[in-house]
Structures are given as structure tokens and as C-alpha cells.
Amino acid sequence: MSYKILVTGGAGYIGSILVPELLKQGHKVTVLDNFMFGQNSLLECCAYNHFDVFRGDARDESILKPLLQKHDYIIPLAALVGAPLCSRDKIGTVTTSRDAALSLVKLASAEHRIIIPTTNSGYGVGQKGVYCTEETPLKPISLYGIVKAEAEKIVLDRGNAISFRLATVFGMSPRMRIDLLVNDFTYRAVNDRFVVIFEGHFKRNYIHIRDVARAFLHAINNFEGMKNEPYNVGMSDANLSKLELCAKIKECIPDFVYLESPVGEDPDKRDYVVSNEKIEKTGFKPLYSLEAGIKELIKGYRIITNSKYGNI
Template structure:
């Protein structure tokens, strides 16, 4: 069944993959984006009569009220993403990541579907050896994590919503980001051949950007069975420490050398392992492994050699 879909922030890292996928399935997609990174990531879909784009701010309530009138599905991707960017603009982070989503949740009718990405960084620091499930307490340790957790509360206060708690995302996209952990480490392996690790034992979960897009499409296709719930979205075989991630990269970039720093701290204190059993029980299975993603990134970094593809 084809729907009218509004994607805020649809020209960003995830949107630049998700929007073409939605269009390929016959949905009519409207993107609202402020194009703050001067990105042209949706050029390839402008030919499609089912695609429309609005340059604007997701915090503009009057604009949102107009846009949602004809929408069946709303996917609010617009956000300031990552701890460094959020620390640089705290007001923008709160008003974009939380307040705009709270306002949107109140505007939508019960018949309209809302699918929201947050982050499993909301788990903060987990218990050693214990998997974080959707029932685990949320304890965000950054402004980014806090605003996303608060946005999720608003989203799930309405019955016609799904929240996806995304693992650390990796992989190539038309609006690329080099500051994400896997993308960053592979870039350093390819370009610098070396990396210094701080607190290398810290663990987290990972997921390919195309599997994230697939999770949203799965949520739309199975909305009645999945609505009203939060779902972790990650690779169940990729709960890895930073040291283990570097070892996996080294298998494909043999000249890559990494050292563990005896002193110093990583400003990102996330450390947890995550269970993805809940979404897997709905029939969703990722298709892109960590090793495939590393191979993709190694190939892609032959084409780019600067850091303009970053939120930092």
C-alpha cells in the first residue's frame, strides 16, 4: 500500500538512503530540510514525480501544521546529531531534537503513523556482561542522548507511534558522515594507517545505514503489529569494544596500526551491549554485516579525502 510520507531532515545521512527507498516502493515523499550542511544528497530523486522538497525549519509549527495535513506517515529525522555538535549549540539541540518532536506528536491525529529514530546511547553505561533490552533503564550521559530520550517519551505517549533505538550507524550515504565511529576508524585506517585508542574496552552495538532504512520500511509495512513500542536496531553479532572493532578493520587494512593510550579519556563515555531480539521477533533481520560495511568504506575512501562530510 502506498502512503504519503513526510520526512523531516530527509536530506541528511539517513534520509539520503531512506527517501530513495521509500520512493522505490511507490510512496509519495515530502522532505522538509534546512540544508544546513549545503548538501545535495537528493539530486538523484528530483526526477521522481512522487518526490517533493520544502526548504524550511522543523521547529516552524505553522509550516509543520500545513505539511502534515495530507500525510499518512511522518518520520522526524531532523536533529542535531552527535555529542560535539550538540555541545556547540545547546539551544538548537533542545529545540530541534526534543521540542520540535514534542510539538509534532501533539499535532498528529491518531490515524497518522509516526516512526521516530532515537539512539541506544540512551542506555549510557550498562552493566558489565548484561544486555540492554527495551525494558532496561535509560540513563543518557550526553545532551544528545537526553534530548532523544525525552523525544521518545513524547512519541510513545501516543498509540500510533514506533521508536527505533539505533545502534551506532555505519556505511556510505550520499550525505556522508565521517564522524561516526566505524566510519571514522576506517577512514583513519585507510588515510593515516594509524589510530590511538582511548578507553579501548568501551563497547557498543553497530548497524549499517541501509539496514536502518530497512527497519523503517519494515515498521511501515508491519505498523499495526509493532506500534506503541520501542525497538533496538543493531547487529546482534556486533557488540564490540573499540579495540575489537580495530582488529576487524585490520583484517581488511593490514597496514593499519592502533595503539591503546595508557592515559587520557574518551569524551564519549558510552559503554554497553544491546539485545536486538525484540525487533528480530517481528521478522526483521539485518542484511549488511560489519565486515561488509568495512569493505564498502575502504572502497569509498578511495573517492573522498577530506573531512567536510562530518557533523564535527
């Protein structure tokens, strides 16, 4: 079945993979984006008759309101993402990630279906050896984690919605982000052949960007059975520490050297392991392994030779 879908921030890292997949499935897609990074990642989509795009801010209710009236689904991707960028622009982080969700809930009708990406970084620092499930209390420790947890509550309390608590995303995208952990470490391995790690025992979960897109398609196709719930979206076999991640990269780049610094600390303090069993029980399973993603990134970094592809 074909739906009319509005994607805010659709020209970003995730949207640049998701929007073409939605179009291939026959959905009518409209993107609202301010193109703050100067990206041209959706140019290929312009050939589709069932694609439209507007330059504007997702916080601007005068733009958002008329667009909402024409769509069945809303996927609000617009956000300032990542601890460094959020620390640099705290007001923009709050207004884009949380206040825009308030506007969306206020302007949307009860019939609108919302699928919102949040983050499993909301779990903050977990208990050693204890998996974080969707029932685990959220204890975000970064501004990004705090506002995304607030946005999730706003949308789920409204109803007719699904929240995806995304693991750390990796993989190539037309609007690339090198600053994400797997992407960053692989970039350093390809270009510098070494990395110095702070607090290498800290663990987190990972998910390939194309599996993120698949999760959204899965939610659209199974909305009634999944609605009004949060879901962790990650790979169950990829709850890895930074040191374990580097070992995986070294398997693909044997001369990569990684060292753990005895001094210094990581500004991103999250440390947890995550269960993805809930979404797996709905029939969703990731297809792209960490190894496949690293090999993909290695090829991509033969093309990308500078660091403009990031949020910092």
C-alpha cells in the first residue's frame, strides 16, 4: 500500500538513505529540510514524480502546518545530532529536537501516524552485564540524550506513534557523517593508521544505516501491531566496547594501530549494553553486519578525502 509521507530533515545522514528507499517502495514522499550543511544528497530523488521537497525549517509552524494536512505519515528526522554539535548550539538543540516535537503534536491530527527516531544513548550509564530494555528507566547524561528522551515522551503520550531508540549508526550515506564512532575510527584507520582511545572499556550498541531505513519501512508495514511503543533498534551481536570495535576494524586493516590513553576522558560518557529483542519479535532483523559496514566505509574513504562530512 502506498502512503503519503512527510520527512523533516530528510536530506540528512539517515534521510538521504531512507527517502530513496521510501520512493522505491512507491510511497509519495515530501522532504522539509533547511539544508544547513549545503548538501545535495537528494538530487537523484528529483526524477520521481511522487517526490517533492521544500527548503525550510521544521520549527516553522507556518511551513509545517500546510504540509501536514497532505500526508498520512510523519517521520521527524530534523535534529541537531551528536554531543559536540549539541554542546555548541544548546538553544538550537532544544528547539529542533524537543520543541519541534511539541509543534508537531499540536498541529497533527489524531489520524496522523508518527515514527520518530530517538536514541538509546538515553540509557546513559547502564549496569555492568545487564541489558537495557525498553522498560529500563532512561537516564540520559548528554543534552542530546535529554531532549530526545523528552521528544519521545511527547510523541508517545500523544499516541498513534512509534519511537525508535537507535543504536550508534554507521555506514556510508550521500550526506556522510564521519564523526559517528564506527565511521570515525574507520576513517582514522584508513587515513592515519592509528587512533588513541579514551576509556576504551565503554560499551555501546551499533546499527547499519540501511538497517535503520529498513526499520522505518518495517514500522510502516506493521504500524497497527507496533504503535504506541518504543523499540531499541540495533544489532544484538554488536554490544561492543571501543577496544572491541577497534579490533574488528583491525581485522579489515591489519596495520591499524590503536592505543588506550592512560590519561584524558571521553566527553561522551555513555556506557551500556542493549537488548533488541522487542523489535526482533515483530519480525525485524538487521541484515548488515559490522564487518560489512567497515568494508563499505573503507571503500567510501577512498573517495572522501577531507573532513567536511560531519556535524563538527
